[in-house]
Amino acid sequence: MKVSIDLCVVPLGVGVSLSPYIAECQKIIDNSGLDYELGPSGTVIEGEWEEVFACVKSCHEAVHQLGSPRIYTTIKVNTRKDKEQTFRDKINSVKSLLK
Numbered sequence: 001m002k003v004s005i006d007l008c009v010v011p012l013g014v015g016v017s018l019s020p021y022i023a024e025c026q027k028i029i030d031n032s033g034l035d036y037e038l039g040p041s042g043t044v045i046e047g048e049w050e051e052v053f054a055c056v057k058s059c060h061e062a063v064h065q066l067g068s069p070r071i072y073t074t075i076k077v078n079t080r081k082d083k084e085q086t087f088r089d090k091i092n093s094v095k096s097l098l099k
Contacts, residue, residue, distance in 0.1 A: 003049045004087045006076040008042035009059055011068035021066055025059040032058075035086070042074075044087045049079075 011021045026043070029036050032055045034047040045052050056075065063071055078087075 001049045001079055002047070002084065003052050004044065004046045004078045005052055005056075006042050006044055006074075007056060007059075008074045009063060010072045010074075011063050011066075012070040012072055014066075014068050021063050021068060024062050024066060028058045028062055029055055037087070046087055 009022070009025055011018060014021065026038060029043060029045060032047075032051065034045050034051060034055060036043055036045045045055060047055075056073070060071055060073070
């Protein structure tokens, strides 16, 4: 099943700057071959359910390996069965109505 998620990984117990941990997750996401887009407060990832959630697991494992004793993650999950639609399609649909 195709899925689109909004992923926000927050390492706890590592200080104020989270960018090194987020950068490590972005490397994992990029290497996964999944379609994604980094945002200011999370990353949209799209693909097959198993691949997307395997990627999330890899991000968690990497952030723990970097020294975070705890991780708080929020995930919004979107699936659709009536038609195929990417996250970029959804954005373009709204933008077309704003013209």
